[in-house]
Amino acid sequence: MKPGGKEHPIDKILHDGEQVSLGGTTLVAHLTAGHTRGCTTWTTTAVEEGKTYNVMFGCSLRPPAALTPAVIEEFTRSIKKVRALPCDVQLGDHGAQYNMQDKFAKLKAGGPNPFIDPASCTLEADVQEAMFHAIMAEQQKAARP
Secondary structure (H helix, E strand, C coil): CCHHHCCCCCCCCCCCCCEEEECCEEEEEEECCCCCCCCEEEEEEEEECCEEEEEEEECCCCCCCCCCHHHHHHHHHHHHHHHHCCCCEEEECCHHHHCHHHHHHHHHHCCCCCCECHHHCCHHHHHHHHHHHHHHHHHHHHHCC
16 A cells, blocks of 8 residues: 555564653654554553653444454454543544534633543443444344344
8 A cells, every 4th residue: 555655664573551752742653543453552641730641543433344254353352442541641553532622612602621531431442342342243144144
């Protein structure tokens, strides 16, 4: 694959739990297969007004339409992993995963930072796990004679 029509050489393959540091920020890789088998959720910390927060950049956990035994195992492991990660602020590759538009509107209105919301950290996992179980039920129903 050539994103942008250009070669992008791979200089390192990251494994679960490995760290990458950039400009004083350290990100920790968490392999969380879901929408894509090689998907990675990243965690780091951020400081606001003297307080340190755990930040999670989630990868889409949307399950694929075809659930093979390997995909079921990976997806189940990913859901458990995401739920166990330390998280005060959830961000992701799609704004809907963490209600970005609503939180941004609240941020513009003033008051406490709405992105600091530990209760919403498993929102994406909850929604996609429900979809996962619905797909499994549909496949099991279709497989019956």
